[in-house]
Amino acid sequence: MSASLVLTPQQIKRKKAAGEPIEPNEGELIRQHTIMVLVENSIGSLIRVVNMFAARGFNVDSITVGPTADETISRMHVVTTGNERIIAQILRQLSRLVDTIEVSDLTETNYVERELCLIKVRYDARSRAEIMDVNTVFRGKVVDITPRTFTFELTGPTPKIDAFIDMMRNHNILEVARSGRVAMQRHQIPS
Amino acid sequence: MRYDSHTKIHPVVPSGDAIPEPGPEVFTAQQHLSGAEILLRSLQAEGVKIIFGHPGGAVIKIYDEMARTTPDFQHILVRHEQGGTHAAEGYAKATGKVGTVLVTSGPGATNTVTGIADAYMDSVPIVVFTGQVPTGLIGNDAFQECDAVGITRSITKHSYLVRDVKDLARTVKEAYHIARTGRPGPVLVDLPKDVLLAKAPFHYPTSVDIRGYTVPGTGRPDKIQRAARMIMASERPLLYVGGGAISCDATALLRSIAQRTRIPVTTTLHGLGAFPEEDPLSLRMLGMHGTWWANQAVQHSDLIVAVGARFDDRVTGKLDSWAPHANIVHIEIDQSCISKNVFADCAILGDAHLVLKQLDPLLKRKDTDAWLAQIEEWRQECPLEYEQDEKLRAQGVIEMLRDKTRGNAVVLTDVGQHQMWTAQYFRFLHPRTHITSGGLGTMGFGMPASMGAAFGLREMGSDMPVVCISGDGGFVMNAQEMSVAAAHKLPIKLAVINNRFLGMVRQWQELFHAERYSHTDLSDTNPDFVKLAEAHHCVGLCAKTNQQAIDIIDEAWTVHDRPVLMEFQVAKEEMVFPMVPAGAATGDMITQRIVPNSFV
Known part of the structure; x- marks a missing residue:
């Protein structure tokens, strides 16, 4: 168990009784985790995973799902928030489902995470250049253009998408569609 | 037509994964069978000996198949599907085998929900087959349609909706495997009517391969x-x-x-x-x-x-x-x-x-x-003790039942005070002799579960008596199953501890809610338990004193061909002690010696 694991009240009491120090961050360390789940490719399996979060009162910040190279297996990414104890519980509850084939918390590993965003923005003669500048800085793609609107496609880590949308708030955002996060562990070269 | 007349079904060892190799002649007859027939044959191949069920439109084909052929398992017609699930639980707990339930769609399925939730909380292996409207009608709000898989998703270990008759045999095999292995639990199999009518070749798999499901074995x-x-x-x-x-x-x-x-x-x-x-x-x-x-x-x-x-x-x-x-x-x-x-x-x-x-x-x-x-x-x-006087008390009744059986009985309870007194005073000696609803705390569990346990013991050739200890509140919740037990001549001893109150709630009201006995007094709505028993073709006995209690217990043990209901009218003020109030520290137990003054 990692040192940052959040302690149960009973453990804290036990540590105190033994005169051991309790690290300040042992009380609470709540953060976002990206959990990858490989499940049987069926609507029932997907619902079972989502239902587990709802039935047991866990948070869900984002969910993505799609087939893998093996079409009988779907890959899900669930972004959830909680302390280490809750996350450990989520991982165990997910593994316990009959339909889950593999469950891992990517947050504990070296991984890449991406999100895709489509955003439709209204422009006029005055704002057009500025909007295009922002897009160039973020390396977005223009996927549709009309005399009044741009539609941009942007991929990247979630903070980048957030920042791009924040920049566009100065203009007239008509529509935003975000995919939710997908993630993958970087390949480990055996040492 | 008999099942064994044209296709030899290889016996499957019901309890383990060690499945004998099929002989070369097995499964050669590849004629097409209906889904209903495949289901019955799969159950036989799985070693199912008893099914608790209730027919209806969506499963009529299965029942027709049961009448047309003669499967070598017993079907017990229960009088309410909840009773059926509890009976399957009692059977599973008493025997260690998987209990089986068969019900129709819609209300048949929803009536099993409490039993499924109970089995989920208490890790009881049961498989529940529910009928479903034809696949083409699913989602159309058809007559007697309900989303059984959806409703039970968070109270089953796993569930299946069978969409293709070709998947049926494999699904049954997997369902029993999942219910029985690992931490046991309920599995639901939803069977649309058209799947039961469609035909496919029958082949019962000899092994199970579920890639996402592993059963823990030895420790690291x-x-x-x-x-x-x-x-x-x-x-x-x-x-x-x-x-x-x-x-x-x-x-x-x-x-x-x-x-x-x-x-x-x-x-x-x-x-x-x-x-x-x-x-x-x-x-x-x-x-x-x-x-x-x-x-x-x-x-x-x-x-x-x-x-x-x-x-x-x-x-x-x-x-x-x-x-x-x-x-x-x-x-x-x-x-x-x-x-x-x-x-x-x-x-x-x-x-x-x-x-x-x-x-x-x-x-x-x-x-x-x-x-x-x-x-x-x-x-x-601080020993376990209660006041010893001439009054008939629940704890005393439980000790009398213990003395009568010397601990050699399968004891089932409902939920509440009598359940805790049974746990405190019966002194259990053997595994699988105490069966109760613990996690979900289902009133009405005891009577139907004792019926299931009695069928299980009969199947195993055991002559251990089955004793069901209930309260007056819980007993009436599934009392209808008494007539089923009577029809099958099960000599169950039904002890109803009648304090004319929902006793455990009353205890909390007395201790923590300033004696405001809100809606816990049952004296006006309780049935006449002796007549209730007689109306269900059982023997009814009643005791109001200690001597009468000893006498009716002796009398009950002379009845061997039907259930006996023993009503014990006990003091209503009795409370279960010691007690750790909900949410309190285990060190802060209320013991009998410091009971509040209000204790009568």
């Missing part, structure tokens, strides 16, 4: 070593044993380990019977209504070895003050139970029997004399 050797070191180093060790020890058949080994190492044993409600309660090392039950000495032992122990138990809130009370000095070794088959409520210093994921087998050679006799002497002091300090 390093963890075993560590647990053994922790046990040998401890001074005040305690075995805390739950229902998992019974479902893994670990009780004989557990007994020998405890007796050899001299480690005292406390059990949960579902662990009762896992360790003989008359053994000096038994501390009886722990928790909210456990014994004073078991809870004191927990609070002073330096090492708690949990075997197949899940640290339920009724066991721990307030978490941060539970077992403050103890390290925890947790032997558990369900990974999601590990460190859920109480952090496990050493968690061993595995089958309790296999893990204990690994641990056994590493453990030696310990010197626990001082620890046992201390526990003995607590035992003397």
Whole structure:
């Protein structure tokens, strides 16, 4: 168990009784985790995973799902928030489902995470250049253009998408569609 | 047409994965069978001996097939689907086999929900087959349609909607495998009517391959070593044993380990019977209504070895003050139970029997004399007792039943005061002799479950009596199944502890809600229990005094061809003590000696 694991009240009491120090961050360390789940490719399996979060009162910040190279297996990414104890519980509850084939918390590993965003923005003669500048800085793609609107496609880590949308708030955002996060562990070269 | 006349169905060993190789002549007859027939044949191949069911439109084809052919299992027509699920639970708990339920769509399915939830909470292996409207009508709000899989998703271990008749046999095989293995639990199989009518060749698979499902077996050797070191180093060790020890058949080994190492044993409600309660090392039950000495032992122990138990809130009370000095070794088959409520210093994921087998050679006799002497002091300090006078009291009735059976009976209860008194006063000696609704706390569980248990014992050729102890509140919730038990001549002894109150709620109202007895008085709405029994073709007896109670128990044991209902009219003021109030610390038990003044 990692040192940052959040302690149960009973453990804290036990540590105190033994005169051991309790690290300040042992009380609470709540953060976002990206959990990858490989499940049987069926609507029932997907619902079972989502239902587990709802039935047991866990948070869900984002969910993505799609087939893998093996079409009988779907890959899900669930972004959830909680302390280490809750996350450990989520991982165990997910593994316990009959339909889950593999469950891992990517947050504990070296991984890449991406999100895709489509955003439709209204422009006029005055704002057009500025909007295009922002897009160039973020390396977005223009996927549709009309005399009044741009539609941009942007991929990247979630903070980048957030920042791009924040920049566009100065203009007239008509529509935003975000995919939710997908993630993958970087390949480990055996040492 | 008989099943065995044209296709030889290879017998499948019902309890394990060791499935005999099929002979070359097996499954050569590849004629196409209807889904209904495939279902019945699959059940036979699975070794199913009894089904609790209720027909209806969506499953009429299955019932027709039962009448047309003569399957070699028994179908018991229950009078309410909830009764059917509880009966299947009673059967499963008493025999260790998987219970089977067959109901129709819509209301048939929704009526099973309480039983499924009960089985889920208490890890009882049952498979529930529900009828469903034809696949083409699903989602159309058709007559008697309900989303059975959706409704039961969070109360089943797994569920299936069979869309293609070709998947049916494999699904049945998987359903029984999942229900029975690992931490057992309920599995639902939803069967659309058109799938039951469609035809396919029948082939019952001999093995199961579910890639996402693995069954824990032996424990990790390093963890075993560590647990053994922790046990040998401890001074005040305690075995805390739950229902998992019974479902893994670990009780004989557990007994020998405890007796050899001299480690005292406390059990949960579902662990009762896992360790003989008359053994000096038994501390009886722990928790909210456990014994004073078991809870004191927990609070002073330096090492708690949990075997197949899940640290339920009724066991721990307030978490941060539970077992403050103890390290925890947790032997558990369900990974999601590990460190859920109480952090496990050493968690061993595995089958309790296999893990204990690994641990056994590493453990030696310990010197626990001082620890046992201390526990003995607590035992003397606050024994289980109740007022002994001429009044008929529930605890007295339970002791009379114990004396009558000398502990050799399968005892089932409902939920409430009588359930706790049974746990406190019956003294269970053998595994699978105590069956109750613990996790969900389902009133109305006892009567139908005792029927299931009685069928199970009859199947096993056991003549152990089946005793159902209920309260007047819970008994009426599934009393209709009495006539089913009577029709099958089951000699169940039904003890109704009648205090004319919803006793446990009344107790809380008296202790914590200033004696405002809001809607717990049943004196106006209780039926005449003797007449109720007679109306259901059972014998009805009633006792109001201690002598009458002894007499009617003797009389009940002379009836062998039908259930006997014994109504015991007991004092309504009696409360269950000792007690840890909900959410309080285990150390703060209310014992009988300091009962509030309001106690009559």
